[in-house]
Amino acid sequence: MRKWSGGDPGVTNQKTPTIVLLRPSGEFHSFGFEARDFYHDLDANEAKKWIFLDRFKMALHSDQNLNKLTQLESANGRLVPALQVFAHALKFFKDHALQELSDELGTNMRINDVRWVVTVPAIWRPQAKQFMRQAAYQAGLATENFPEQLVIALEPEAASIFCRKSRYSQLSGASSEDMTVEDTLTVGSQYMVVDCGGGTVDVTIHEVLSGGGLKEVEAASGDVMGSVAVDQQFENLLRKIFGGKFIENFQRKRPIGWVDMMIAWESRKRSTGPDRVSPLNVALPFSFIDLHRKVRGFTVETSLRNFADQNIKWSAQGMLRISSALMRDLFTPTLEAIAAHVSAHMNDRISHLFLVGGFAESRMLQKAIRFSVAEHVRVIIPPDASLTILKGAVLFGLDPTAVRMRTSHMTYGVGILNKYITSIHPVKKKLIRGSSVWCKDVFDAYVRGGETVALGDVVQRSYAPVRSDQSEIVINFYSCPRANVNFIDEEDVIKCATLRIQLPKTVAVTSRRELRISMMFGDTEIKIDCLDVSTGSRADARADFFA
Template sequence: MDPLVVVAIDFGTTYSGWAFSFRHEYERDPIKVSSNIWQGGTLVSQKGPTCILIKSDGKTTESFGYDAETKYAEKVEENEQDQWFFFKRFKMLLFKDKGMKRNATLEDESGKKLPAMTVFALSIEYLKKDVLETLGKQVDTGLTVDDIHWVLTVPAIWNDAAKQFMREAAQKVGIPGKKLRICLEPEAASIYCRHLPVSKSSAKGEKTSFAQFSSGTKYLVLDAGGGTVDITVHEVTTSGELKELHKASGGAWGGTKVDHAYEAFLTSFVGSEVIMKFKKKHMDDYIDVFRDFEIKKRQISPTKQEKVTIRMPTSLSTLCSEMRSSDLKSLILQSRFGGKVKVLSDKLRVDADVVREFFRPTVRNIIDHVATLLKEPSVHGCAAILMVGGFSASPMLQESVQAKFPNLRIIVPDEAGLAVLKGAVFFGHEPTAITERVCKYTYGTGTTHKYDETCEHPKGRVERDGNGDLRCYDIFSIHARSGQSVKLNEEQPEQSYSPVSDDQTEIGFKIYSSSTAHPHFITEEGCSLIGELTIPISDTSLGKNHKFGTSFIFGGTEIVVKVEDKATGYVTHESVNFLG
């Protein structure tokens, strides 16, 4: 049954938000999506900063977003920060090549630790409560759990453990697992833009429409957020849905890298000790410095030569005088930026070239990666690049992409930063919009078999088992290969498993991944143990003769395993445990 309402939570590195739409509204006008308005000082936005202030018990949320920033600054001013936990931009903890653990911890701004699961769960809980309050005002009768379908966004380049971590954090605060879908961010953006009547092409300012792209059209989705840049390639199918052509890729090249470069710029002339003291004594001014820069960095372009004016609080200059025995103006004159930065009262006037340099390394990483991707055989014939995510609103990134790829249409929707959030709502209504995906890894299980001189794999570990038979061990039994196209709900070939003892109450086996398409052994370089699958055995009367057929399903946003009890025909769908 279709849900009455779909709620999406876009949990970003820098900004987070929620949006929803009712089913009847979606059927009449899909673009009609409601979202929150966040306010912080002079900034008004449809997503708020991913910051959370937690009380001293480590279990209770005091505030989230702009409010959390402001209240924490007040606590710092009153020298009470040690009684609180303040976390910001913590999502990047989950961007790991290796496995993520359920018991991982996070350090707050002052070095105090809390379980990462607690911090993520409390953040999701805040967003959940906020959207439910808004929904409650719009619906006459109370909404039940069954009326709402929840969607949680994650980067497509995240591993399976990180996706499971987010799912468990959401379930921990009362979002039912059966009513929750994980949505991949670039896919959400792609679905969103397929619904827009028109989008703007950054090349000549003309209007274009993704919805009118005919079947067979290929386009690259460049989702540039605060923490990560997520890139995937889609093709329009004959039925109008989308299929992925190349496995998701990207890296930690988001807009926060520009913020880090700006902080490094300030540190280069005032010194790290001054910045640390500034952060500790004047957190409110420190926050304002970066809020001001957030507005300014959206105006920087590769061609504008006007100097950039950045507000600089007097508290920083005062600290320089106290700690460096020199005012801010003198310190800048002595630095390598002496001729390029001027101090005017409470402002810095910075040459455009200096500010552009903040962007260059991360923009270069993005451009180089896209260029490499466009050379892949499966991507040949790509017609356009769709730029979404908050960092895609930057003229520095937009114009650099246009200059590097002049033969492609570069399309940026008006609300590039909201494309993922609103697209996630569409995905909740249309979970079959992406009909085919590409495996990022080779997945399989570790297995063993009797040694035979005709074994096709290279010679590995061969030992005698308890029965005296020679066996090959550590065999990588492949269920899906890296680069393989997998359809939505498509079951991989069934493999059979049985207990090894008569009184066994479950069959457990380990799941491995490999970065190569043709691994032979689980001990090879590039192979990793990533999770475990458990098949419960409720009836042990058949002992070792009890057979279970397992079919992995890789075409969704999360891996599911279909298990059939061959004795009864009973079918269940099990999840792989990637968190240990």
């Protein structure tokens, strides 16, 4: 693949930023550097009409009420359907990839010739994964009738698969041994993958199984502590110096200026190292300086003098001059959070730690990780760490069975009636129907949080429609972070999905109709299948995590 056009001087463009630019009409215009540069060159008044969205991927993790109607706010304050924005981004990549492949191979590549792999953070909830799949369908990568054409891969798993295939001689922090990492890992060996991206950090521990497969030792963990958390520290600093209201005013009234300033900051952020002693200059756009004088009635230099911190000054060249010590301080909260999380999940059996993702290329993060782990743990940083997930996703697409055992993040199940047992069940759960005494709201767990589930493992339950002419069965599906859950109305139990089973029309049957539901929790997505036992036919069954 060719490198991306556009970008910043001095920054290699192996990746393009997550930016979508829509025309004032809402139609797609461009993505990545092209979108950013076009938006930057617009007249200030004209730019206010255009819809500029960046770093929107994080919305899928942070929005607890994510659904098909979720909206994103653009730079000009306009709300846009999130599903539409993600579909635009995926369609852009689809068209770009097909064109690149067609040019390279000298033939016209068709959509059906490709198995598409979309990577997501391992800590994403099922709602977010379903959202990405729906966006991919809307973008034309696959269809609901042929879902197998699209594979959802977990980012740290993709990185893990790639790192195992890499040679030590190609890896940063490793020796010149001309053998693959896989060659030195025996059955039972464990290693940790720390995937540090722009938004989230995922930590996964894998164990090598007989035959070369992988087992997830514990459920992937992490949080929102990627490189954007450092950006937030910089924004917090600006708010302290110039006032929170002014910064919000600048973001709203001069969105192009804000983009310019964050571009300048990104370049300086990447230049920050643990041993740097010279200060760094961050250029403030003229629109910032001008608006500050108009709104606050005095100069930027005056605000900096009033802030009275020797670590940040106004330079003669019209830039923020930030000391190396203050730059490192801006990294500190994020680095400490990542290091603490890694340490909390480290165990004595882990021999290697693979540091991957775009943020992994930061020398500040590399030093913090090396300092936080025991001496026997070999910290390895692949070359082009930001591309590790991409390369691993290709390998995962060729063999989606590489990870054979995963650990369930949550306890999943349904609510049922059980026979009431006085010595076990609370009185408030007693339900009398005729001569029978039942316990209501019992949590029937399909899988429990922390439980290891093998790829292909099936959990089955049987249900019967109430009426013979019933066309659909709807079952509420619940989740809980605890393994020892008893009832569906406990404090941290939520309804996370609706299971919908479309019943095929059949001739009348004399016996009671049985529907056997099979659910699979060992893959990257929760999958469901349903058999109409009375007829032997398949029923259309889906888990809707938006319902």
